[in-house]
Amino acid sequence: MKKLKNKVALITGGAGGIGLATAKLFLEEGAKVMLVDVNEGELKKIEESINSKDLAYCVANVATSKDTSTYLNTTLQKFGKIDIFFNNAGIEGDFHPISEYPEEMFDKVIAVNLKGVWLGCQQVIPKMENGGSVMITSSVAGLKGFKGLGAYVTSKHALIGIMRVAALEFADRQIRVNTIHPGPVNNRMMRSIEKQISPNNPTEAEKGFEASIPFGRYAESQEIANMALFLASSESSYITGTTQVVDGGMLLL
Numbered sequence: 001m002k003k004l005k006n007k008v009a010l011i012t013g014g015a016g017g018i019g020l021a022t023a024k025l026f027l028e029e030g031a032k033v034m035l036v037d038v039n040e041g042e043l044k045k046i047e048e049s050i051n052s053k054d055l056a057y058c059v060a061n062v063a064t065s066k067d068t069s070t071y072l073n074t075t076l077q078k079f080g081k082i083d084i085f086f087n088n089a090g091i092e093g094d095f096h097p098i099s100e101y102p103e104e105m106f107d108k109v110i111a112v113n114l115k116g117v118w119l120g121c122q123q124v125i126p127k128m129e130n131g132g133s134v135m136i137t138s139s140v141a142g143l144k145g146f147k148g149l150g151a152y153v154t155s156k157h158a159l160i161g162i163m164r165v166a167a168l169e170f171a172d173r174q175i176r177v178n179t180i181h182p183g184p185v186n187n188r189m190m191r192s193i194e195k196q197i198s199p200n201n202p203t204e205a206e207k208g209f210e211a212s213i214p215f216g217r218y219a220e221s222q223e224i225a226n227m228a229l230f231l232a233s234s235e236s237s238y239i240t241g242t243t244q245v246v247d248g249g250m251l252l253l
Contacts, residue, residue, distance in 0.1 A: 002030030003233040008079040010034045010071070012062050012120060013089030015042035017187030018137065021221035022086060022228045027054055029229060031084065034075040036060050062089045062116030068123050076127065083129045084232045087120045088137040089113075090155075092189050095148040095196035106151045113155035114162075121166050121177075131174045135231045136163050137224075138179040140247045148197070160243060167241035176240040178231050183247030184209045186218040215248030 009026045013019040014035025023033045027050070035057040037043050043057040058074040060067035075082055093109035094102060117136055125134060141149060142156030160179055167177040184190050190209070194202040210216055227246050230236055245251060 002028075003229065003235070004084070005030035007031045007083040007232070008034070008075070008081050009084035009086065009232065010036065010075050010082050010124065011086040011088055012036040012071070012116070013137070014057065015039045015046065016088075016189070017185060017221040018182070018224045018228075019086070019088050020046060021225040022088070023055065024050070025222070025225045025229050026084070026232065027052060029233075031232075032079045034058060034071070034078065036062065036071045036089070062120060063111040065119055065123075068116075068119040072123050072127060081129055082124060082127060083132045085120065085124050085128060085132070085134045086137070086228055086232070087117050087124075087134060089116055090137060092193055093149070093151045095193065096150075097148060098150045101150055109151035109155055113152070114158050117159055117162055121162060125166060125170055125175060125177075128173075128175060132176070133232045133236070134166065134170075134175065134177040135228050136177070136179045138163075138181050138243070140181050140183045140245065140250050142179065142181055143243065143245070143251060149193075163243075164241055171240065176231070176236065178236075178240060178242045178244055180224065180227050180231070181243055181245045181247065182219055182224045183213060183245075183250040184218045185224060186220055190218060212253060213248045213250045214252060217248065219246060219248060 009031045011019050015037035026033050032054040040059045056078050058071040060071040090113045094105045136159050138159045139156040141153045163177050163179045194205040197205040
């Protein structure tokens, strides 16, 4: 039997590597999926390539209350309910030491990574089915520091606080809330970070990251999607308020 049969999943950051991999997996497991992203062009390509009546999308900026209401209402109008909320949208920001970090970029990272998750929890969870599941994408950077990524690290640490409060506040409805903490993932975000660290030789930065991972490689988006499926399914029915790490052992070093 499919693990998400008759379930409706809402995924922010749906045009990114993790969001897309998760959407495909959830569809395979029987869910109806609403993808949310600011990148309309990518969303259209995804819709055309998957071509499923169980997939829809909404263009929205998660950092605004108005757009959060838009993607929430669009999902409810299209599919009638929400069982699973993958609060996944995020950006990496710039690579600078704290003393040189641009204030405008700090504000942007906090708006998307932190306020966007907060608004999602504030508006979406109260409309969810009892017994639902919420996953918030944090990072290994939510559990340790990384030089040059102060805004990103700050935002990802803060998500643990949101998760723990939401897990308590919605426990009476049996809604589970957990964070997922990927290590470096083989996708666009890491290409951006590598290029910022080593503009002339991004491969050098990639090798440096790989050397810090006991498994010796980046995660694939599918491996993060597998964790999201576990948390979305009934297999994690008694798991809430936890930090789920998918990092190839990176935090061991």
